[in-house]
Amino acid sequence: MALYALTGGTTGIGGELKKQLLDLGHEVISVDIKEGDITADLSTPEGRATAIAGIRERAPDGLDGFIPCAGLPPVARPLGLIPAVNYFGVVEMAEGLRDLVAKRRGTILLVASNSAPMVPKDDPYVELCLAGDEGAALSDIASKDGHTAYAGSKRAVSAWMRRNVVSYAKEGVRLNAVAPGITMTPLTEQVMADEELGQAMRDFGEMVPWGGTAQPAQIANVMRFLLSAESDFVCGSVIFIDGGSDAMLRPDDF
Numbered sequence: 090m091a092l093y094a095l096t097g098g099t100t101g102i103g104g105e106l107k108k109q110l111l112d113l114g115h116e117v118i119s120v121d122i123k124e125g126d127i128t129a130d131l132s133t134p135e136g137r138a139t140a141i142a143g144i145r146e147r148a149p150d151g152l153d154g155f156i157p158c159a160g161l162p163p164v165a166r167p168l169g170l171i172p173a174v175n176y177f178g179v180v181e182m183a184e185g186l187r188d189l190v191a192k193r194r195g196t197i198l199l200v201a202s203n204s205a206p207m208v209p210k211d212d213p214y215v216e217l218c219l220a221g222d223e224g225a226a227l228s229d230i231a232s233k234d235g236h237t238a239y240a241g242s243k244r245a246v247s248a249w250m251r252r253n254v255v256s257y258a259k260e261g262v263r264l265n266a267v268a269p270g271i272t273m274t275p276l277t278e279q280v281m282a283d284e285e286l287g288q289a290m291r292d293f294g295e296m297v298p299w300g301g302t303a304q305p306a307q308i309a310n311v312m313r314f315l316l317s318a319e320s321d322f323v324c325g326s327v328i329f330i331d332g333g334s335d336a337m338l339r340p341d342d343f
């Protein structure tokens with residue numbers, strides 16, 4: 090049986106993945122701002138340090154996988170919280186745990202979004218994230234909008250994963266990402282309740298080629314596969330789980 094650590098395991102996609110892994114008899118260390126095995130606020134360097142130390146203490150012999158799933162929606166405020174959790178919280182945790190995952194030749198599975206390609210890759214905010222300049226990224230996004238803050242953080246997470254595949258693989262860590270479409274979770278409920286973004290999300294949901302929205306299990310099923318030995322030649326991939334939306338929007342771009 091395997092030992093995994095994940096963030097954001099209290100609700101939504103992370104909560105469902107945690108349940109599925111536990112049902113299979115695996116062990117899971119959960120980090121969350123509320124009700125985790127380790128309670129930590131991943132928007133702050135202190136919270137990330139607490140989370141990394143807590144996982145290291147519980148997994149001295151290594152991890153089979155790490156899944157930084159915690160994330161905030163486009164409606165979170167102040168806007169700087171979005172990159173702080175969705176990008177810097179993810180990358181700092183992955184870097185802080187890579188040697189533990191390498192010990193077991195394991196996987197780090199990131200959670201991007203099908204919204205990631207909606208922000209250009211040369212957007213200054215995305216570039217500041219990738220440069221690791223948290224202060225500058227947070228001040229750049231402060232004058233922009235929630236959609237750019239969210240989708241840009243996911244664009245940066247995807248690019249960070251692709252750029253780091255070679256060095257992580259050399260150490261014995263498989264990096265991949267999933268890019269879910271609209272999934273019915275507390276995060277999505279917050280967006281749906283927003284006057285402007287809620288309508289845009291409902292309109293987008295109606296265009297999904299395969300129809301409708303996902304349940305968390307439909308995302309977690311694929312994540313569970315990507316964590317398993319059955320997928321052990323999948324490396325450096327961004328897997329869209331979005332009912333065909335990305336293919337609809339970017340048919341020739343892959």
Ligand code: NAD
Pocket residue numbers: 096097098099100101102103120121122123129130131132158159160161174200201202203268269270271272273274275276277
């Ligand atoms: P969710 O709100 O149900 O889960 C997010 C989890 O992150 C919660 O357990 C929450 O407590 C935790 N969290 C939030 N802020 C935190 C912080 N500062 N420190 C520690 N933990 C914190 O949402 P979800 O939809 O399950 O989202 C999971 C991931 O999937 C996120 O990264 C999200 O961006 C991504 N995603 C979701 C959708 C969707 O439609 N729901 C689509 C694409 C990607």
